[in-house]
Amino acid sequence: MGKKRLMRGSHVIAEAATLAGCRFYAGYPITPQNELPEYLSGRFAKLEDATFIQAESELAAINMVMGASMTGVRAMTSSSSPGISLKQEGISYMAGMELPAVVANIMRGGPGLGNIAPSQQDYFQATRGGGHGDYRTIVLAPHSGQELVTLTMKAFDLADTYRTPVILLGDGLMGQMMEPVTFPEPIEPSALPKKEWTLDGAMERDSRLICSLRLDPFKMEQHNWKLARKYAAICERETEHESYLLDDAVVAVVAFGTAARIAKGAVNRVRKEGLKAGLFRPITLWPFPENEIRALTRSVKHILVFEMNFGQMVEDVRLSVGEKATVHFHGRPGGIISTPHEIADAITRLVYRHELC
Amino acid sequence: MCKKEELVLKDREGLSYTMSITKTIFSGFGGQGVLMMGYVLATAGMQEDKHVTYLPSYGAEVRGGTANCTITVSDDPIASPVASFPDFAVLMNTPSLMRFEGKVITGGTVFLNSDMVELRPKRGDVEVVAIPVNTIAERLGNARGANMVMIGALAQKTGLVSLDSVIKSIKEIFATKGAKVHEMNTLAIKEGAAFVEEQSSS
Numbered sequence: 001m002g003k004k005r006l007m008r009g010s011h012v013i014a015e016a017a018t019l020a021g022c023r024f025y026a027g028y029p030i031t032p033q034n035e036l037p038e039y040l041s042g043r044f045a046k047l048e049d050a051t052f053i054q055a056e057s058e059l060a061a062i063n064m065v066m067g068a069s070m071t072g073v074r075a076m077t078s079s080s081s082p083g084i085s086l087k088q089e090g091i092s093y094m095a096g097m098e099l100p101a102v103v104a105n106i107m108r109g110g111p112g113l114g115n116i117a118p119s120q121q122d123y124f125q126a127t128r129g130g131g132h133g134d135y136r137t138i139v140l141a142p143h144s145g146q147e148l149v150t151l152t153m154k155a156f157d158l159a160d161t162y163r164t165p166v167i168l169l170g171d172g173l174m175g176q177m178m179e180p181v182t183f184p185e186p187i188e189p190s191a192l193p194k195k196e197w198t199l200d201g202a203m204e205r206d207s208r209l210i211c212s213l214r215l216d217p218f219k220m221e222q223h224n225w226k227l228a229r230k231y232a233a234i235c236e237r238e239t240e241h242e243s244y245l246l247d248d249a250v251v252a253v254v255a256f257g258t259a260a261r262i263a264k265g266a267v268n269r270v271r272k273e274g275l276k277a278g279l280f281r282p283i284t285l286w287p288f289p290e291n292e293i294r295a296l297t298r299s300v301k302h303i304l305v306f307e308m309n310f311g312q313m314v315e316d317v318r319l320s321v322g323e324k325a326t327v328h329f330h331g332r333p334g335g336i337i338s339t340p341h342e343i344a345d346a347i348t349r350l351v352y353r354h355e356l357c
Numbered sequence: 358m359c360k361k362e363e364l365v366l367k368d369r370e371g372l373s374y375t376m377s378i379t380k381t382i383f384s385g386f387g388g389q390g391v392l393m394m395g396y397v398l399a400t401a402g403m404q405e406d407k408h409v410t411y412l413p414s415y416g417a418e419v420r421g422g423t424a425n426c427t428i429t430v431s432d433d434p435i436a437s438p439v440a441s442f443p444d445f446a447v448l449m450n451t452p453s454l455m456r457f458e459g460k461v462i463t464g465g466t467v468f469l470n471s472d473m474v475e476l477r478p479k480r481g482d483v484e485v486v487a488i489p490v491n492t493i494a495e496r497l498g499n500a501r502g503a504n505m506v507m508i509g510a511l512a513q514k515t516g517l518v519s520l521d522s523v524i525k526s527i528k529e530i531f532a533t534k535g536a537k538v539h540e541m542n543t544l545a546i547k548e549g550a551a552f553v554e555e556q557s558s559s
Contacts, residue, residue, distance in 0.1 A: 173438070177411065178411035179410055262436050262437050265436020339441055340437055
């Protein structure tokens with residue numbers, strides 16, 4: 001690990017992508033993530049084997065990433081909510097073609113053009129595939145500068161391992177805030193495992209085909225079942241979460257990303273008043289850590305889900321726990337950042353209303 | 358001298374906890390080095406191994422328009438980088454005073470650039486430190502260093518970070534600008550510190 005550097009979240013993603021061996025970026029500007037392509041344009045200019053393209057549109061950008069990915073290079077794009085909606089067609093195609101790519105979504109308020117303030121409005125879009133078709137994308141939700149480093153780098157590994165698009169789901173706050181971070185040693189693209197499926201000229205081998213068009217329904221079904229098996233394997237192996245002060249907790253707050261760091265502050269506050277609250281933070285939003293949340297209900301009967309939207313992940317929490325616990329919700333949509341105080345109040349009200357202390 | 362939000366609470370076993378976290382808002386118009394002041398404070402905090410966050414106002418801003426940022430310096434991990442009620446406000450022009458005067462917590466401190474701000478806070482529950490940072494910077498032959506004078510004054514008055522850390526930080530931040538610029542800025546920081554020192558002793 002190198003020296004501590006004070007860096008903006010968008011820059012951290014860009015630097016971590018470079019260190020992960022990413023050598024292709026195409027994107028189209030949108031606030032609050034413009035600093036990511038800005039940084040990468042300069043960073044890539046200094047590398048002989050890297051390509052940076054400011055595309056003419058989001059559609060062009062995602063299709064350029066698709067083409068680059070076919071050649072085997074680690075490729076990424078980034079945008080914010082409305083721009084990510086435009087990229088969904090390409091993401092669906094890449095899921096069908098089994099192409100790896102990293103897509104960073106620095107969410108803003110919405111729907112529509114909305115605003116540029118931090119929100120978590122795209123949880124459904126990200127975790128349900130987003131575009132048309134029977135597919136999923138892996139979704140990683142960082143909550144600190146340092147986690148932007150680890151999860152960006154991990155996103156490229158997961159994308160290559162499973163040949164699938166991976167969404168890095170942050171928000172305006174994650175993208176704009178500076179925090180001290182350290183970076184690991186860079187990974188040279190030549191040191192990465194060789195991909196045996198790329199389109200790089202068929203001179204001394206059989207030709208290969210990468211496409212999402214399968215007109216024969218039986219072949220399409222076969223392919224869909226292959227994807228389903230892959231997604232099942234991801235669900236089995238790749239869930240990640242953080243448990244914070246849950247051992248003796250009677251109330252668990254479930255929150256991800258920016259909301260989770262605010263919830264952590266709230267948990268610290270109510271703990272000082274003797275209330276036994278803890279935090280469960282999903283790090284992978286898909287696959288969702290449903291078994292881990294269900295296990296929580298052995299000791300916790302009340303769960304408070306806090307999101308910066310009007311209730312999306314709460315549905316996954318309800319599906320996970322079933323009747324084993326009561327799930328409550330506190331949300332602020334539209335780009336409002338709750339204070340730890342507000343969440344501490346919500347926890348306190350819950351504890352007293354249900355006589356949990 | 359350091360003013361912090363100190364929550365001293367007792368848990369059921371009677372053990373007491375303290376938590377210290379300090380939030381500072383810097384505001385002014387573009388070109389006054391407002392964001393740089395925040396960056397210097399956050400870097401200095403990082404060098405002292407404190408938890409720090411820097412949150413700029415971002416978005417549909419115009420060149421020469423207003424700029425502000427919020428810096429949190431804390432002994433513990435920082436939950437929210439947003440300051441609803443900052444402990445300190447560094448206000449470089451009149452619109453900033455009008456916007457942030459009411460937000461500072463009771464007992465907080467408002468640092469004013471008295472060369473640009475003629476008004477004074479109406480409320481009596483905050484301390485006001487007025488510093489003619491442009492005049493001081495110009496006297497030093499470093500007109501662009503007004504923000505350095507201010508950050509020196511802030512560090513001296515609040516003890517948020519040491520002057521040494523501030524000077525070390527600017528050496529790193531302006532590494533490409535050469536020794537002469539570093540010397541001028543160091544002088545500006547020390548002058549700002551000396552100004553508030555003199556004010557408090559008189």
